[in-house]
Amino acid sequence: MDLGVGSFVFSSGLVSSRTILKNEYLKKIDTLAERLTKSFRSSIALLVMGFIRLAITKGADYHVCSNTSTSISKGLCTSKSQRHEKEIRTKSSQLICFPLQEHITEYGAHWNFFFTLGFLPPFTAIFHSLYQHLPASTSISSSSRSIIISLLPCLPSILLSTLYELLLSQTSLKSYILLAPRTNLIAANKEGIFSFIGYLSIFLAGQSLGLSVLRGSNNNANSYNNTTSTMTKSVIAQASLWTMLFVVATGFGYGLNIPVSRRLANLPYVFWVCAYNCWQVLGFWMVEMFFFGGAGGSSSGAGVSAVAYEERTPRTLRAFNKNGLVVFLVVSKKFLECKSSRGSLFVSLVRNEKSLEVMLTNHDTNRQTY
Secondary structure (H helix, E strand, C coil), X not given: CHHHHHHHXXXXXXXXXXXHHHHHHCCCCCCHHHHHHHHHHHHHHHHHHHHHHHHHHHHCCCCCCCCHHHHHCCCCCCCHHHHHHHHHHHHHHHHHHHHHCCCHHHHXXXXXXXXXXXXXXXXXXXXXXXXXXXXXXXXXXCCCHHHHHCCHHHHHHHHHHHHHHHHHHHCCHHHHHHHCCCCCHHHHCHHHHHHHHHHHHHHHHHHHHHHHHCCCCCCCHHHHHHHHHHHHHHHHHHHHHHHHHHHHHHCCXXXXXXXXXXXXXXXXXXXXXXXXXXXXXXXXXXXHHHHXXXXXXXXXXXXCCHHHHHHHCCHHHHHHHHCHHHHHHHHHHHHHHHHHHHHHHHHHHHHHHHHHHHHHHHHHHHHHHC
């Protein structure tokens, strides 16, 4: 699940790079105000769903962990065997906390993943101007120099995640996130607010990869082959870069020895998610090249992408690709229903155990009386 949420953010960033490439192709430069306006419009649906989820979870008291072990342990323990039975029942009753509760240490008391996704576009709109001035976002050649240039879009993500890690390690921010009491709105949602920096870094890394893999080519053989070769080398370069940074960040003895933390979305977590997704995209790209000869479908490079996509992609997969958010919501709903049913089962089991507890206690008490 930790890798899943990071991969979801990474893929969102990869797809969002189409806006940068589209404006580059049309030679269109939007102002910061225009980009922020468009990004806020695209975030409204996610923010609304975040508030809906918040209302549902709070209204259903979904986040409260039922502490049945306390009530069960109030009975009398008059024998060694009964104390053993009570210990087993106490441990088993704690399982009810797993299917019913929403751990506030994941994102906070009110924050959820929809809020993280909703606030990403406005912040990434600020970095849009930076990508317009990077060499990798304006030209790609087949030379070895272009491979190094293709790594430049990774710099915003690396610098932002490194700055965040410095704040965690050199200030009291890490202790604040992990240990501070939830006395106000910010403190109550400290995990979600500060981990947003890490997710923003992952989103920017996805954009940097998208600038390489989603770039088109001209309708001639030489241009298509050169672009395909350069794109492959760019993906390999970025995957190798993120892997090397992850090894340096987590290495014991030869590295920084920083543990991966999804709760903090710290530096190793960012590098781990980026490395995994880059290698995964490279694997998909190799399958495409080996079985279908690249995205164009022919050596001439004509009829790039659109027709080939319709011909090769099953209709079911196209439906999933075009309705990812709907699929995510349906799966989440089924998951919650499953957890709720499991929670009801645990509740009935614990109630039966409590009834048995009372009967045994009364029986022992009556026997001692006689």
